[in-house]
Amino acid sequence: MQIKRFERKEEVALHAAELILNTVAERPDAVLGLATGSTPIGIYEKMVESYRRRSLSFRSVTTFNLDEYAGLPASHEQSYASYMTRHLFGHTDFDPSRTHIPNGDADDPAAECAAYDELLRKHPIDLQLLGLGHNGHIGFNEPGSALAGGTHVVELKLATREANARFFTAPSKVPARAITMGIGSILKSRAILLVVTGPDKAEIVRESLAGPITTACPASLLQTHANVTVLLDRDAGRKLNDVIGNGVHSYNEC
Numbered sequence: 001m002q003i004k005r006f007e008r009k010e011e012v013a014l015h016a017a018e019l020i021l022n023t024v025a026e027r028p029d030a031v032l033g034l035a036t037g038s039t040p041i042g043i044y045e046k047m048v049e050s051y052r053r054r055s056l057s058f059r060s061v062t063t064f065n066l067d068e069y070a071g072l073p074a075s076h077e078q079s080y081a082s083y084m085t086r087h088l089f090g091h092t093d094f095d096p097s098r099t100h101i102p103n104g105d106a107d108d109p110a111a112e113c114a115a116y117d118e119l120l121r122k123h124p125i126d127l128q129l130l131g132l133g134h135n136g137h138i139g140f141n142e143p144g145s146a147l148a149g150g151t152h153v154v155e156l157k158l159a160t161r162e163a164n165a166r167f168f169t170a171p172s173k174v175p176a177r178a179i180t181m182g183i184g185s186i187l188k189s190r191a192i193l194l195v196v197t198g199p200d201k202a203e204i205v206r207e208s209l210a211g212p213i214t215t216a217c218p219a220s221l222l223q224t225h226a227n228v229t230v231l232l233d234r235d236a237g238r239k240l241n242d243v244i245g246n247g248v249h250s251y252n253e254c
């Protein structure tokens with residue numbers, strides 16, 4: 001695991017965008033795993049800026065989003081499908097036939113999950129972007145005694161619904177369930193880019209990267225992956241002193 005800590009979250013976003021854009025520049029038909037939430041917004045802004053400035057195209061890139069709320073149509077303002085159009089797809093030349101997001105409104109969610117897994121099998125992810133939930137969730141893989149490997153429907157924890165209530169008109173409007181890519185699919189990605197900013201994530205960053213590997217903190221399973229880059233701002237990385245120089249992770253101040 002390579003951990004890089006930057007002073008400001010804007011630098012984190014820029015560095016993350018550069019890593020993603022370099023992947024696309026090297027491999028125009030790369031498969032990207034994409035995330036939602038507040039953290040990737042700055043990254044997508046930088047990607048859009050670069051797209052406008054450079055003659056870089058996303059037309060041959062295939063994407064898979066981690067998750068989608070269950071019961072929300074794609075057209076709902078707070079669906080992750082709308083989020084992706086608003087922040088990235090609507091401003092670039094991604095080919096809609098190559099961008100995949102679970103259909104949260106599917107009549108048969110189990111069939112939707114199986115179809116998503118089938119697509120993931122056909123298109124292994126080169127680079128998976130991840131944010132981090134306050135309870136250690138990645139995608140919507142919530143802490144528990146067991147974690148699912150493949151795409152599945154999940155009951156969202158109250159804390160997760162409360163954290164995401166800021167995007168909805170009322171906390172009660174946050175869907176209770178979601179469809180998420182499983183931990184197994186995430187760990188199959190060739191490379192993983194975990195991006196975390198803000199002081200409220202410092203403790204869960206420490207637990208995820210320096211704590212025991214446990215399903216009680218899904219992000220801790222990232223410690224088992226051979227190619228993970230973690231980008232943090234100063235605030236999110238401020239409790240990592242026991243990681244520096246422990247010989248397990250490489251650590252850089254940028």
Ligand SMILES: N[C@@H]1[C@@H](O)[C@H](O)[C@@H](COP(=O)(O)O)O[C@@H]1O
Nearest residue numbers: 036037038039131132133139140
């Ligand atoms: N499903 C998403 C996650 O993919 C995201 O990582 C997390 C943290 O979001 P934020 O970056 O807004 O803190 O929120 C949601 O629950």
